[in-house]
Amino acid sequence: MSPVFPLILERVRDERRATPRRERSDSVRNRERLLSAARELFAAEGLQAPLDRIATAAGVGPGTLYRHFPTRSALWEAVLEEPLLAQLALVDRALADPDRWAGVAGYILETCALEAERGGYLNLMTTRFDDAPRLLEIRTRIQRRIVELFSRARAEGAIRPDFTTEDLLFITLSNSRVAEVTRDVAPRAWRRNAQLFLDSLRPERAHPLTEPPLKPSDVARTMMTRPTARRPD
Amino acid sequence: MSPVFPLILERVRDERRATPRRERSDSVRNRERLLSAARELFAAEGLQAPLDRIATAAGVGPGTLYRHFPTRSALWEAVLEEPLLAQLALVDRALADPDRWAGVAGYILETCALEAERGGYLNLMTTRFDDAPRLLEIRTRIQRRIVELFSRARAEGAIRPDFTTEDLLFITLSNSRVAEVTRDVAPRAWRRNAQLFLDSLRPERAHPLTEPPLKPSDVARTMMTRPTARRPD
DNA sequence: GTTATAACGGAGAGGTGTCTCCGGTATTCC
DNA sequence: GGAATACCGGAGACACCTCTCCGTTATAAC
Structure with missing residues (x-):
């Protein structure tokens, strides 16, 4: 067992590491x-x-x-980036619409459709993505655009003045729950729910909301439970 | 071992069975x-x-x-009868209100409160009670009263004409989801959601719903999964 | 007290789901 | 084709939940 052989092998291994083996x-x-x-x-x-x-x-x-x-998050990152980007594209299209009401209403209907319809992912906007920074980042971008969309609409009187972007949580939750429950029974039922919601958004003769809006930090804290099923420590 | 003793014991046992032992x-x-x-x-x-x-x-x-x-259902029957009866009382109070809008709006807010507030049971109206006939029976009574409440309100123009009782599913699902998620964060947030919903009910704000309403049988089929955790056979 | 027995409660079987370890194998590189 | 090794996949540990069986104990009746 001369010490020479190991040395040669060592070198070979190093070269391999430099040019990584093909996958x-x-x-x-x-x-x-x-x-x-x-x-x-x-x-x-x-x-x-x-x-x-x-x-x-x-x-x-x-x-x-x-x-x-x-981790589950790793799988999510690989799978959910695309639909989240689609969502982002939706807001952008809505922002481009000169008709503010059409922009807002269209966005809500389309985003609901994206989650509810066959092949769509439920709870995309209300699930914690703690360990999925890429997803989190996209969602942050989406949220910024949404704020823009709704503040313009509000400023121009296209929606009721007391509606905040935090209130969108309600339609998001509602839509995913309705979709989940009616998917196999009445696959389009979510639309009726969304249409009703839109009517609550309209500025004309809105009745004042006595309950104050959520704070953004509250919304963040409503996000759905941990990404893996492991118990909290 | 004479046969007499056993006979006496037998009699004693029979007497005992006649007057059952105290619990x-x-x-x-x-x-x-x-x-x-x-x-x-x-x-x-x-x-x-x-x-x-x-x-x-x-x-x-x-x-x-x-x-x-x-079974879980047995426990449910023992625990949930009372809150369901409370719910029933709510509809009755709503029916007694001569102001149709006040009746409907009050009912919705109060029933949401009953589910959402601390100590209330979520999903009382959307959980399958297959093996809990007493609960089922109460819920049927509630539903009959609700139909009455809403058809009166509709007939008198207090709510939008195209709103059906099946549409109540939406606020029920929405409320329980919102309550579940905001309970610890903003315990009164469900109220804002309910108030928004009420505005979508008002006749003067209504825009036609293009999506047809659910059929009652569809609603029945949206009921939540089985009472025990055992897998379906 | 004594006795008969109803009720207790824990051990454990059986099911689902997460996550790891490791012997065996398939693939790449030469 | 042969050698090195990255990758495979199943067995199995752990955790949680449902539900049952059965030796032990508490209670009611006398």
Whole structure:
């Protein structure tokens, strides 16, 4: 056992590390499968769908899922960026509409549709994304644009003056709950709920709200429970 | 071993069966404790609160809980009759109000309050009570009265003409969700949501709803999942 | 007291879900 | 083709919840 051989092997290993090995084909394939299964199950059963079931649906073992996505948040980041960006695009379109009411009403209906309709993800806007900074960042951008959208509408009298962006929490929660419950029974029922809500938004003959609005910090604290099912420590 | 003794014992046993033994004091005490713990946990954590935790909170073993209340439904029947009757009383009061709008608006606000406020039970009106016929029966009575309340209000133009009692599902779901999420953060926030909803009910603010109303059978099918946690067979 | 027994409560089986470890294998590189 | 190793996937630990069985105990009746 001369010391020479180990040294050579050492060098070889270092070279390998410098030019990293190509990603294994089965790894790539499995990641794709996992993402596709996750998209499907998150849409069908909600963002809390059991990870094991996602692994099974993807045809891999649980170990493989956890290697690719160590936490639920990691999987969320990979899956939910796209729909969140779609949401962002919606606000932008709404902001571009010169008709303020049309902008606001259209935004609400479309964002509800995005969550409620088949293949849409429920609770996208009300789930904690603590460990998913990318998602959080997009949502922050969305929220800033929403504030802009509604303050313009309010300033121009397109909506009732006492409506705040925090009040959007109500339609968001309401829509996801209604959609969840009526999906299989009356898949378009959420629209009626949203249309009713729109009528409560209109400026004409609005009756004053005696209950003060939520503070933004309160809204933040209503976000849905932890991303993994693990108990709090 | 003469056959006489057994015969006497037999008679004694029969007499005992005729005059049943008094209920044991510890049994009574434990039932009270269980009910009180159940009231508390159902209110604090929802109607699906773990039965084991209820047993623990009552200071008894799980066996004792299941002996007194073999199913979750049995416990629900013992605990939820009272609040459902309170709900019934609310509709009756609303029906008695000669001012139709006041009746309807009052009913909605008060029923929301009943569910949302500390010690109230969430989802009382949207949980399946399949194995709790007494609760089911009360709820049916409530629903009949509600139909009466709203059809009068509609007939007299106190609310928008296209609003159906099935649409109440929306405020019910919305209120319980909002309450659930804001309870610890802004315990009165549900009121603002309800007030907004009321404005969508007013006839003078109504814009036509393009989405048709739910059918009563659809509403029935939106009821929340099974009473026990056991998987469906 | 004594006795019969109803009620207790905890151990544990069975189910679901999260997450890890590790022996075996498939893939890449040469 | 062979060697090195990254990746696989299942077994299994842990946690939570439901529900039952059964040896022990408390209570009521006498």
